[in-house]
Amino acid sequence: MKQLNINIKNKRATFDYELLDTYTAGIVLTGTEIKSIRLGKASLVDTFCIFEKEALWVRNMNITEYFYGSYNNHVARRDRKLLLNKKELKKIQRSVKETGYTIVPTRLFLNDRGLAKLNIAIARGKKQYDKRQTLKEKDDKRMMDRIMKK
Secondary structure: OOOOOOEEEOHHHHHHEEEEEEEEEEEOOOHHHHHHHHOOOEEOOOOEEEEEOOEEEEEOOEEOOOOOOOOOOOOOOOOEEEEOOHHHHHHHHHHHHOOOEEEEEEEEEEOOOOOEEEEEEEEEEOOHHHHHHHHHHHHHHHHHHHHHHO
16 A cells, blocks of 8 residues: 655744744544545644643644544544653643743654654744744745855
8 A cells, every 4th residue: 555645734833933842742543533634634723732631632633524434433623642751741741831832733744654643842932023033034045045046
């Protein structure tokens, strides 16, 4: 069976947040959820992570219902548990306790074994002037690339 390259990104995350530290976590999924992800039917828009009872959960992640699913189909926006080792969980929890920091999912992908993984980042919110600065740096880089190609 040919493995499709699934790479779903949260483009708003880099615009709205300054990403400080990244981790790769596994996700607890049901059968129809992984089938939908393999079809590319997932979205990370408005997704965030929270701690509940020493476990990290991803909230508001949309995985569209599987088209061929029967009565066993999943709920599209349910909470899903993230799998990290205890050392990583404690480090993330310490970082997030500081005010102004949050956990943002940045990328959903399938690894070489076909397992769904979620890249998460500890992030700090950007102010409006930070966003303008980021856009200005992007434009400057684009102009430099054009000049170099000539």
